[in-house]
Amino acid sequence: MKMTKAIQKIMIIGAGQMGSGIAQTLAQNDLSVTLYDLGQDVLDRGQAAIAAGLNRLVIKGNLNVQERDLILANLTTSLNLEDAKDVDLVIEAAPEQMEIKKALFARLDLICKPNTLFASNTSSLSITDMATATKRPQLVIGMHFMNPVPIMPLVEIIRGLATSEEAFEHINRLALAIGKTPVEVKDFPGFISNRLLMPMINEAIFTVYEGVAEPESVDQIMRLGMKYPMGPLELADFIGLDTCLAIMETLQQGFGDSKYRPCPLLRKYVQAGWLGRKAGRGFFLYNGQQG
Incomplete structure (x- = not known):
């Protein structure tokens, strides 16, 4: 060959x-x-x-x-x-x-x-x-x-x-x-990019789930304080929340570690069909949709 x-x-x-x-x-x-x-x-x-x-x-x-x-x-x-x-x-x-x-x-x-x-x-x-x-x-x-x-x-x-x-x-x-x-x-679950990125996005979702801050505030802190070009929740919407959930599930299954458990709010949004940009809404609204 x-x-x-x-x-x-x-x-x-x-x-x-x-x-x-x-x-x-x-x-x-x-x-x-x-x-x-x-x-x-x-x-x-x-x-x-x-x-x-x-x-x-x-x-x-x-x-x-x-x-x-x-x-x-x-x-x-x-x-x-x-x-x-x-x-x-x-x-x-x-x-x-x-x-x-x-x-x-x-x-x-x-x-x-x-x-x-x-x-x-x-x-x-x-x-x-x-x-x-x-x-x-x-x-x-x-x-x-x-x-x-x-x-x-x-x-x-x-x-x-x-x-x-x-x-x-x-x-x-x-x-x-x-x-x-x-x-x-x-060849390990999530490789490097998503092994680092997805838990950060998941933790950002937990801060919204726990009422620590609104999505706009979470993203603003990461953009202005950490010089991220896109906040983690805007990025999650861009990637697709269904994809984020699938990757978190792969990490949790692959490593067997509870630190990779997907946030319940992420799972709920996916169940609702709020998948991010491609669906018109996720943590933010797109395509003129109303909240």
Whole structure:
């Protein structure tokens, strides 16, 4: 399963916010990208988000129209997973559920070339566990991008127990080639970014739950006192409260430590469908919604 050439053809699984952002970033760096999802409506929204992002760069003078069109020409969409048969790398940005990711990798294992790399954009789940769904665990790796992908420089690269040095080097070189800063992390729940970030967000939610302060005050303290560009509750709304809850549950289950217990208020908001920006309300109101 020797990988002899640079990664050129990539399929992104999932055309949501993260998947479309990853696709845009790769296409901007002259890579051939296929964006896959289950529904045409999701693909259309993903394509529209990419076009809007590139148009903003044109307006700012960072791209000209010809460069934008060349980038868009690097991108195709697909409703057929079989289109992964010739790619060098698959990056999955599917929902943060292990069963979904393992089922995808199991199907792709039968479709893809023997030397195709499988990367997961998971923010907290075990790469080692994911790799067991395939007959190529040495080629499975974590590639955790930050949101918004075209802007944020970090990529956490997570080695599973079986991940080969060659696979790691290919992904590390790819991250550098697309202008990102790769940071190597071992395969533990939440890796580094969310092991540190999510308990802080969870504790901010506890301060609201316990009546210590209103959400606006919590965020103001962190912005003005700690120089955070975005308060923890605004950030939680941006990430999605359902995603925050899922990561806290992964941390609690993975470490078995009560310090990772999700705040009951976080769980209640998710049950109510108050998931943050994407739902129009979370700890704050969006899209003109009324309280």
